[in-house]
Amino acid sequence: MEIVEMVLVGKVNKALVSLINKSGGSAVGLSGKDGRLLTARPSLAATGLGFVGDVASINPKILHALIENGHIPVVASVAADEAGQAYNINADTVAGEVAAAVGAEKLILLTDVPGILMDRTDPGTIVKEVDLKGVKRLIEEGKVSGGMIPKVNCCIRSLAQGVKTASIIDGRLPHSFLLEILTDEGAGTMITG
Secondary structure, eight states, X not given: OHHHHIIIIIIIHHHHHHHHHHTTOOEEEEETTGGGXXXXXXXXXXXXXXXXXXXXXXXXXXXXXXXHTTOEEEEESEEEOTTOOEXXXXXXXXXXXXXXXXXXXXXXXXXXXXXXXXXXXXXXXXOOEEEHHHHHHHHHTTSSOTTHHHHHHXXXXXXXXXXXXXXXXXXXXXXXXXXXXXXXXXXXXXXXX
C-alpha cells in the first residue's frame, strides 16, 4: 500500500495539480487523509486483494474552504480508516461521494470508452441519455458489465444523494469535458435522476 500511496498521492496527484496550475487554475492536491476528508473501511467486495477500501464517511469542510477561496481541489483516492491504516479506494467512487458531499450539480467520469454501449463491440450503439430506471434495466440485461458496473453504480449513488446528472465520457476524445458541459449532444452517456 505504501507504493500505491506514493504513486497516487505523490506522483499522479501532483502531476494533475501542476497541469491545472500551468493552465491558469489554482489547484490544491489532497488525499483522503488530509483534513480527514475521507474515512475508509475495508471493502467487502475486495477481500483478499490487500488494502482496498470503500468510503465510510466524508468530511467536505476542507473542500468547501478551498472552493470558496477559488481553488480547485484535486483528490487522490487514498484514505485511512479510524486506526490510521491506509486504503486505496476506487477513484470513481471517491469522485461520486465528493460530488454529493459538496452539492455538485453534475458528476463527470472520464473513461476510455465512448460511454454506455448497447453492444460493447460497437461504439455506434452509445446510449446518449438514460434515467435511473433505464440504467438499472441495462445492468439487469447485461448491457452494463465489467469495469462499467462500478462507474454506473457510482453514478446511481451520487444521483441518489442529490447530484442532478452524472455522465460517463470518453477521456480519449479531444475536449470531451468541454463537449459534455457546453454542447447539447455531450460526449458520452448522461444518467439522470
